[in-house]
Amino acid sequence: MPINLNITVGTIFLLLAVSCQGAAALMPSLSEPCMVTDFPALCRGTINGQTNVNAATDVAIRELMKRTRHARDIAKKELQVLDGGVATCLSNFNSAFDNLDKALKNYAVRGELYLRASELQKEGKKIIFTNVGNPHALGQKPLTFPRQVVALCQAPFLLDNPNVGMLFPADAIARAKHYLSLTSGGLGAYSDSRGLPGVRKEVAEFIERRDGYPSDPELIFLTDGASKGVMQILNCVIRGAGDGILVPVPQYPLYSATISLLGGSLVPYYLDESENWGLDVNNLRQSVAQARSQGISVRAMVIINPGNPTGQCLSEANLREILRFCYNEKLVLLGDEVYQQNIYQDERPFISSKKVLMDMGSPFSKEVQLVSFHTVSKGYWGECGQRGGYFEMTNFPPRVVEEIYKVASIALSPNVSAQIFMGLMVNPPKPGDISYDQFTRESKGILESLRRRAKIMTDGFNSCKNVVCNFTEGAMYSFPQIRLPPGALQAAKQAGKVPDVFYCLKLLEATGISTVPGSGFGQKEGVFHLRTTILPAEEEMPEIMDSFKKFNDAFMTQYDNNFGYSRM
Numbered sequence: 418m419p420i421n422l423n424i425t426v427g428t429i430f431l432l433l434a435v436s437c438q439g440a441a442a443l444m445p446s447l448s449e450p451c452m453v454t455d456f457p458a459l460c461r462g463t464i465n466g467q468t469n470v471n472a473a474t475d476v477a478i479r480e481l482m483k484r485t486r487h488a489r490d491i492a493k494k495e496l497q498v499l500d501g502g503v504a505t506c507l508s509n510f511n512s513a514f515d516n517l518d519k520a521l522k523n524y525a526v527r528g529e530l531y532l533r534a535s536e537l538q539k540e541g542k543k544i545i546f547t548n549v550g551n552p553h554a555l556g557q558k559p560l561t562f563p564r565q566v567v568a569l570c571q572a573p574f575l576l577d578n579p580n581v582g583m584l585f586p587a588d589a590i591a592r593a594k595h596y597l598s599l600t601s602g603g604l605g606a607y608s609d610s611r612g613l614p615g616v617r618k619e620v621a622e623f624i625e626r627r628d629g630y631p632s633d634p635e636l637i638f639l640t641d642g643a644s645k646g647v648m649q650i651l652n653c654v655i656r657g658a659g660d661g662i663l664v665p666v667p668q669y670p671l672y673s674a675t676i677s678l679l680g681g682s683l684v685p686y687y688l689d690e691s692e693n694w695g696l697d698v699n700n701l702r703q704s705v706a707q708a709r710s711q712g713i714s715v716r717a718m719v720i721i722n723p724g725n726p727t728g729q730c731l732s733e734a735n736l737r738e739i740l741r742f743c744y745n746e747k748l749v750l751l752g753d754e755v756y757q758q759n760i761y762q763d764e765r766p767f768i769s770s771k772k773v774l775m776d777m778g779s780p781f782s783k784e785v786q787l788v789s790f791h792t793v794s795k796g797y798w799g800e801c802g803q804r805g806g807y808f809e810m811t812n813f814p815p816r817v818v819e820e821i822y823k824v825a826s827i828a829l830s831p832n833v834s835a836q837i838f839m840g841l842m843v844n845p846p847k848p849g850d851i852s853y854d855q856f857t858r859e860s861k862g863i864l865e866s867l868r869r870r871a872k873i874m875t876d877g878f879n880s881c882k883n884v885v886c887n888f889t890e891g892a893m894y895s896f897p898q899i900r901l902p903p904g905a906l907q908a909a910k911q912a913g914k915v916p917d918v919f920y921c922l923k924l925l926e927a928t929g930i931s932t933v934p935g936s937g938f939g940q941k942e943g944v945f946h947l948r949t950t951i952l953p954a955e956e957e958m959p960e961i962m963d964s965f966k967k968f969n970d971a972f973m974t975q976y977d978n979n980f981g982y983s984r985m
């Protein structure tokens with residue numbers, strides 16, 4: 418039962434993919450009969466827009482005039498094709514802009530709230546940015562060892578300095594030399610488009626240690642953050658509006674935005690808030706049936722484990738059901754596991770989709786196509802600005818892997834320093850290494866503090882009037898439900914705002930806490946949430962939660978007209 422992951426022909430990354438289609442369509446029809454020499458210019462012309470198209474057309478006409486009458490007849494025909502190509506190109510531009518517009522509308526974590534918070538900050542107000550899971554921006558210190566290694570890789574001349582051992586520990590020096598030896602020219606040189614083979618091998622060894630099953634470095638691609646990997650894979654899956662991707666709701670807007678940008682269809686499946694944001698397979702079946710009844714071919718399913726914005730950890734039993742569902746429905750599973758290090762309870766430890774799939778045995782382990790994503794941005798590293806990520810493909814035929822390699826080649830190479838961060842994350846100092854104790858102390862310190870902060874935050878929300886919040890089991894977010902009184906819904910309507918946007922704006926103005934309204938992630942009709950990260954400094958947390966409670970309780974009193982609340 419091979420599941421098809423077709424690669425759209427000429428899959429050129431994102432907008433380029435759309436805008437180049439006109440050019441791709443022109444190339445074969447013009448090249449031979451007309452023998453016009455400047456085809457690349459023609460094609461560039463069509464990509465760059467109408468003015469250049471005309472210029473390019475002139476070039477073509479001048480060339481064609483030199484040909485025989487017979488050739489001119491052919492040329493005329495071909496110019497009609499060119500006009501058709503121009504029209505296609507312009508309409509592709511329009512649809513690209515429409516898609517871009519939709520995609521940006523979907524990007525709530527940088528939306529209206531964030532923009533207003535930035536304005537207030539410029540006016541001198543203290544803003545607590547909890548809209549993006551960006552730990553270093555909220556004061557988290559970088560881990561020492563990886564920064565030492567990458568610093569040495571960036572400034573290799575330090576390795577020749579006789580005093581280098583006074584500034585850097587010997588294991589950092591050895592690792593820097595190791596990584597430099599894997600490159601062909603240091604950090605300033607491109608790597609293979611899939612990433613450095615030596616780092617991909619380190620990733621494969623990490624996956625083997627984690628899951629207890631073999632992992633092949635040839636099926637691992639290093640990427641500029643997990644986002645780029647997700648975009649790359651979705652770009653290969655989505656051929657057009659008829660292709661659907663199952664996405665959890667509430668969801669992380671990377672998915673809705675990319676699906677819009679690529680012109681595909683998002684097929685939502687709802688997570689169950691009353692079951693701690695669990696996933697009900699019957700619900701999935703209904704979503705697929707509904708999409709199919711609308712002519713959508715559902716090709717892939719996304720899971721985010723641990724969840725963003727919902728913070729839940731999927732149980733092994735749930736993962737089995739999902740994988741079985743993907744097998745039956747012939748879906749590619751995209752396992753977004755970027756928060757796998759961020760776990761704040763012991764009942765449901767992180768378990769990877771790959772491990773569960775392999776544990777299930779044949780036919781599942783041999784047939785379900787899975788792409789798993791990871792990053793250096795999350796976990797206790799929080800190195801969001803370094804943009805290091807990877808994806809691993811399981812059960813993909815070599816031809817598909819080759820095509821994905823071709824698509825990756827368009828961007829030449831992922832960031833090389835980011836690849837080294839990834840290598841270090843999957844292969845940190847070991848017991849006995851000089852840096853081991855310090856590395857472990859720093860890592861534990863961050864993780865334990867995150868665990869405490871998760872509790873302070875969810876307890877804080879649950880102490881507020883009309884607010885209920887599931888415990889943040891993992892990831893970096895709390896997603897409380899705000900039960901709004903009818904008075905608030907009416908005031909929001911009068912202000913022309915979505916109710917949760919109205920609430921979050923008022924919260925921002927009153928307290929400086931910048932959150933993201935739940936509507937940015939999707940939620941059930943008539944139910945309202947906000948998302949906040951659990952990342953503010955631990956010592957500031959009690960004050961932040963106090964200030965939230967004061968605002969919330971006053972807001973509820975102000976708008977409470979005793980007619981009940983938005984439902985749970």
Ligand SMILES: Cc1ncc(COP(=O)(O)O)c(C=O)c1O
Pocket residue numbers: 550641642643644645669671721725753755791792793794801804805806
């Ligand atoms: C669920 C999820 N996937 C992917 C990403 C993107 O991570 P990266 O910084 O590696 O692109 C994020 C970032 O917040 C995320 O929450």
